[in-house]
Amino acid sequence: MFKFSIFKLRKVGNNILDLFFPKFCLGCGEEGKFVCGKCFKKIKQEELCCPVCNKVNFAGRFCKKHKKQARFDGLLFVGRFQGINKKLVHNFKYEGIKELSNLMAKVMAQVLAQNFRAEEKLVLVPVPLFFAKRLSRGFNQSEILAQKIGEILDLPVANLLLRIKATKSQTRFTKQKRLENIKKAFCLSGWGRKENLKNKTIVLVDDVYTTGATLSEAAKILKKKHPKEIWALTFCKD
Numbered sequence: 001m002f003k004f005s006i007f008k009l010r011k012v013g014n015n016i017l018d019l020f021f022p023k024f025c026l027g028c029g030e031e032g033k034f035v036c037g038k039c040f041k042k043i044k045q046e047e048l049c050c051p052v053c054n055k056v057n058f059a060g061r062f063c064k065k066h067k068k069q070a071r072f073d074g075l076l077f078v079g080r081f082q083g084i085n086k087k088l089v090h091n092f093k094y095e096g097i098k099e100l101s102n103l104m105a106k107v108m109a110q111v112l113a114q115n116f117r118a119e120e121k122l123v124l125v126p127v128p129l130f131f132a133k134r135l136s137r138g139f140n141q142s143e144i145l146a147q148k149i150g151e152i153l154d155l156p157v158a159n160l161l162l163r164i165k166a167t168k169s170q171t172r173f174t175k176q177k178r179l180e181n182i183k184k185a186f187c188l189s190g191w192g193r194k195e196n197l198k199n200k201t202i203v204l205v206d207d208v209y210t211t212g213a214t215l216s217e218a219a220k221i222l223k224k225k226h227p228k229e230i231w232a233l234t235f236c237k238d
């Protein structure tokens with residue numbers, strides 16, 4: 001009886017919130033949901049490719065030419081950083097609409113499930129934020145995504161990394177500048193030092209893949225633990 005009344009109250013509360021702050025589809029502007037059914041269909045998986053040159057290979061691994069410079073095994077992503085995908089990332093990360101992460105995590109989980117066999121021992125590792133940035137934003141978008149993907153696929157989520165350097169925003173930097181900026185930004189966390197990663201495949205989770213500088217640096221640190229493979233999983237690729 002008690003539970004029922006709380007549930008009812010919440011429901012009424014949500015309806016009232018919707019009345020004052022109605023939701024509009026980020027794709028077409030239709031009132032009702034953040035992403036309507038029609039626009040949701042547009043969020044589909046693009047063909048996987050070499051993360052550097054975008055040459056399609058259906059696996060997400062680096063091509064022969066770019067394999068040497070790679071610090072991780074490959075990239076899985078949902079779509080390109082444009083249109084509704086870009087709006088989703090922006091509204092989640094900068095406007096703080098955490099509800100959007102449910103949808104993002106759902107499609108990311110699908111991509112992950114399609115590309116790994118069930119017997120593979122996967123560990124989801126969110127890319128950490130520097131503590132001051134996390135405080136000012138109030139949350140780490142990668143952590144929320146990793147947790148939700150972990151819940152959907154019943155996979156462990158481990159905060160194996162710490163961000164020890166306040167890096168400048170990467171958005172306006174060239175690739176070379178990004179690499180310099182992110183250098184020595186991570187170390188293993190206490191958990192990361194203790195965890196045995198042999199025979200396990202790490203999946204680094206982030207929202208967007210741009211030049212891969214951040215993910216490469218994170219992978220470099222995790223390599224010290226000799227996992228079987230290291231993959232990156234993002235919602236978008238630039």
Ligand SMILES: [Zn+2]
Pocket residue numbers: 025026027028029030035036037038039040
């Ligand atoms: Zn729509």
Ligand SMILES: [Zn+2]
Pocket residue numbers: 050051052053054055062063064065066
């Ligand atoms: Zn390539």
